[in-house]
Amino acid sequence: MREQTPPAALTVIAAALKISANTLRKHFGAELAVAGSQAAAQLDLAGAHQPAAPASAATPGRPEFEPSYRQREDVKLAKADNWSDDRIARFIGVSRTTLLKHFALELEWGVDQLRMQVLRDVKAAAGKGNRAAAEMMLNLPGMIGGTSVLPVPEQESETPEVSDVPAHKVGIGKKEQARRDAQTAHQGTAWDRIVN
Structure with a gap:
């Protein structure tokens, strides 16, 4: 007759695998019977008499808020449109405290990030020959003189090219x-x- 694994050891093994003792017996019955009491003797059964805490008791309340990519982009756009923090929080569906905690970077740097994204797009369009984009680049405050497109100089000859x-x-x-x-x-x- 095969030796059976003690019930206390089953509880410890099941808790370690995060499954019930019945599921352990059902799927690993053959292994448990072979191991017998030798495996049970090697286990540290000091905590076997203490029932494992249910998973729901470990994390009471609502799970931690995780902002999505879309929400982060919406916060940047709203801040760029000069929305107040309270208005942004209402739109996202969170409290102002949660907004300040999870969207601090977007609130502080979001407008600059959006502006840089637009500047990169304008530069790329100007590089492809888009005249309006080139004019926008030249009119940036840090460009040479910040001049706009100059008028066409008068032609010396009357014959068109x-x-x-x-x-x-x-x-x-x-x-x-x-x-x-x-x-x-x-x-x-x-x-x-x-x-x-």
Whole structure:
């Protein structure tokens, strides 16, 4: 006859595995029977007579608030729109204290983070040839003089250049016209000083 594992040892093993003693017997019955009393003798049974505390008693109350990515982005946008902390807290659905605890970085640096994101997007668009984005870059307070796009200087000759003639009159395609326009796009702007 096989030796059985003592009930106190089952309780300790089940508590360590975070399962019930019945589940332990059901799924590990063969292993428990083989181990017998030898395994029970090796276990530290000092705490076997103390019942394990239920999981609900370890963490009473509501679980800790975990802000989502969307909530963090909403707090940044709301702060950029000059919302009060109380208004942002109501919108998110938390108390002002919870807002200040979990969204401190967004409240302090969120506006700067959004502005930097926009500046990166404007820089990328300017690098791709977007004239409006280039003008925005030149009008930034820290740029050279902060000048806007300069007016086109007066032409010395009255004959228009090839790029000034509409594409349908010259007989070139849209892509060729765009290529020609891109070669002289900086002329008459603040970029003209930098490029030349």
